[in-house]
Amino acid sequence: MSESARDALTEVFNIGIGRAASALAEICGKEVAMSVPEVRLLDATEIDTLDLGEEERRHCIGVRMDFQGFIDASGVLVFAERGALDLIRLVTKEAKGHGALSDLEYEAISEVGNIMFNYWLGAIADLQQAEIISGLPQVEQGPYRRLLLDINLDSDKTPLLLVHVDLKVNDTAITGKFVIALRSPTLQAFVDQILGNYFGGSIPGDPDL
Amino acid sequence: MTPISSPGSTVSLLSSAGFSDLLMLGIIVLDPDGRVAGWNSWMQRHSGLQRQAALGCSLDELFGSGVSPNLLTAVEATLKRSHSRILTHAVHGQLLNLKTGGQNANQGEAMALNLYLVPVREAERGVHCLIQVFDVTGSARREKSLQEEVYNNRRSSLVDDLTGQLNRRAFDIWLAAEWRRLALVDEPVTVMMLDVDQFKLFNDMLGHVAGDECLRRLAHTLAQRINRPGDALFRYGGEEFAVLLTTTDKRGAAVVAASLIEAVRGLEIMHPATHAPVTISIGYMAGKPVGHARPEDYVRAADAALYAAKNAGRNRAMAHAGCEITEIDPALAGRQAKILDRELMD
Numbered sequence: 037m038s039e040s041a042r043d044a045l046t047e048v049f050n051i052g053i054g055r056a057a058s059a060l061a062e063i064c065g066k067e068v069a070m071s072v073p074e075v076r077l078l079d080a081t082e083i084d085t086l087d088l089g090e091e092e093r094r095h096c097i098g099v100r101m102d103f104q105g106f107i108d109a110s111g112v113l114v115f116a117e118r119g120a121l122d123l124i125r126l127v128t129k130e131a132k133g134h135g136a137l138s139d140l141e142y143e144a145i146s147e148v149g150n151i152m153f154n155y156w157l158g159a160i161a162d163l164q165q166a167e168i169i170s171g172l173p174q175v176e177q178g179p180y181r182r183l184l185l186d187i188n189l190d191s192d193k194t195p196l197l198l199v200h201v202d203l204k205v206n207d208t209a210i211t212g213k214f215v216i217a218l219r220s221p222t223l224q225a226f227v228d229q230i231l232g233n234y235f236g237g238s239i240p241g242d243p244d245l
Numbered sequence: 246m247t248p249i250s251s252p253g254s255t256v257s258l259l260s261s262a263g264f265s266d267l268l269m270l271g272i273i274v275l276d277p278d279g280r281v282a283g284w285n286s287w288m289q290r291h292s293g294l295q296r297q298a299a300l301g302c303s304l305d306e307l308f309g310s311g312v313s314p315n316l317l318t319a320v321e322a323t324l325k326r327s328h329s330r331i332l333t334h335a336v337h338g339q340l341l342n343l344k345t346g347g348q349n350a351n352q353g354e355a356m357a358l359n360l361y362l363v364p365v366r367e368a369e370r371g372v373h374c375l376i377q378v379f380d381v382t383g384s385a386r387r388e389k390s391l392q393e394e395v396y397n398n399r400r401s402s403l404v405d406d407l408t409g410q411l412n413r414r415a416f417d418i419w420l421a422a423e424w425r426r427l428a429l430v431d432e433p434v435t436v437m438m439l440d441v442d443q444f445k446l447f448n449d450m451l452g453h454v455a456g457d458e459c460l461r462r463l464a465h466t467l468a469q470r471i472n473r474p475g476d477a478l479f480r481y482g483g484e485e486f487a488v489l490l491t492t493t494d495k496r497g498a499a500v501v502a503a504s505l506i507e508a509v510r511g512l513e514i515m516h517p518a519t520h521a522p523v524t525i526s527i528g529y530m531a532g533k534p535v536g537h538a539r540p541e542d543y544v545r546a547a548d549a550a551l552y553a554a555k556n557a558g559r560n561r562a563m564a565h566a567g568c569e570i571t572e573i574d575p576a577l578a579g580r581q582a583k584i585l586d587r588e589l590m591d
Contacts, residue, residue, distance in 0.1 A: 140385065171329050172329045
């Protein structure tokens with residue numbers, strides 16, 4: 037992706053992240069600050085060689101959702117750091133760190149992921165004046181790499197969109213990261229449409245895409 | 246990918262009593278205007294509202310204040326924006342006023358629910374909202390009792406049984422946390438060690454029951470004097486107590502130390518050996534948690550000051566400042582307290 041395309045995509049996604057942050061703030065009763073997202077678009081070969089650094093094997097929790105409409109996609113929102121789970125405990129008003137997560141906490145995680153996904157992608161669809169239907173969320177645990185990349189699709193040639201966001205809950209020590217991964221055969225068309233609208237029809241030259 | 250949209254007859258099927266009554270969960274179907282188009286027997290049983298009465302009404306009309314505004318917002322998002330939503334008891338508390346009781350819905354306790362909202366679209370009839378209602382009362386109850394157990398265990402692991410004050414374990418946790426916090430805001434902390442003078446003799450002469458009673462009364466009195474938020478009293482072990490004073494420098498610590506010594510003497514618990522009221526000795530270390538200093542260093546310094554106070558004749562407080570130990574004149578500290586009060590009044 038060219039720099040200007042990436043900047044444009046970041047700006048559009050950031051509006052969605054802002055919506056997700058205010059939705060989250062509403063249910064946890066505290067202001068939630070989220071960073072400008074770091075956006076990456078990867079094709080099949082890049083996915084295979086993707087370096088996830090130290091996070092690679094870490095055990096994480098992800099919320100999977102499917103979408104139809106403006107984009108037909110499978111997605112997962114992975115809470116990449118312990119801090120993100122403290123956020124869940126804040127939402128459920130439970131004492132911090134009493135060992136394993138309970139059933140109710142899992143359900144709360146699926147709700148938090150569900151809300152963030154809906155608001156994020158919903159805001160992007162709104163900007164494009166397009167419609168998007170979301171499916172119900174499913175929580176899954178596992179190593180970071182598998183959660184992020186092992187999205188059940190018809191073809192493993194499907195490109196991947198990664199959106200990294202840092203979050204911080206004001207008035208608390210809670211900070212964390214989450215990553216949204218979206219895979220779809222029509223990912224390129226989705227990105228092109230967003231960029232087309234952003235640049236008013238023509239997408240600037242993009243040799244590396 | 247799993248298909249999200251549904252075949253044409255889904256709304257009729259879900260709304261039909263024949264199908265939805267077979268399910269062991271609540272089924273509500275709302276039409277594009279948010280009015281009930283489907284209501285299964287599970288819903289009848291737990292809401293006390295018959296299907297015929299529910300059909301055509303909005304959730305608002307049916308439940309009034311018994312429906313959470315969050316649920317109404319989510320229904321709106323499902324109908325207008327085709328969002329699927331899960332709403333959990335863990336996040337929202339009560340979502341819909343349903344009862345666990347069987348035939349008579351007025352009996353039984355309030356049900357804890359998880360709700361799954363899915364848009365169901367049909368070409369001619371528009372987007373409907375299917376709500377699946379799951380009873381999670383059992384797990385919510387189990388979770389609550391587990392939480393209480395954890396809370397009680399945690400509490401009892403931090404509280405001293407005899408005096409009801411925080412214990413040594415709590416002291417370590419508290420000190421480490423306050424140390425980090427005060428270092429960040431660049432404020433001083435005081436670590437104070439207190440010891441009951443000649444307590445072994447008291448115990449030997451009057452017995453352990455009297456000794457325990459003495460510690461209990463003493464702890465109660467000390468705790469009353471340490472009442473600023475953020476400050477805390479701990480039973481460190483035996484007849485030794487510890488006090489943490491946050492945002493308190495040497496001068497403030499001297500005032501508190503004098504007040505504690507005076508309060509204990511004022512209790513007039515007679516010592517069988519000295520025929521005078523029981524007294525305490527105090528050693529403390531005050532300063533900002535900066536540089537290489539660690540919490541343990543402050544405890545060690547306060548301890549050293551305490552032994553110095555004992556050696557100097559007991560019933561007194563000493564401050565540890567680097568290696569120099571200064572005795573605090575209680576009368577002077579008392580005057581300082583008065584001056585401080587006046588400053589605060591102005």
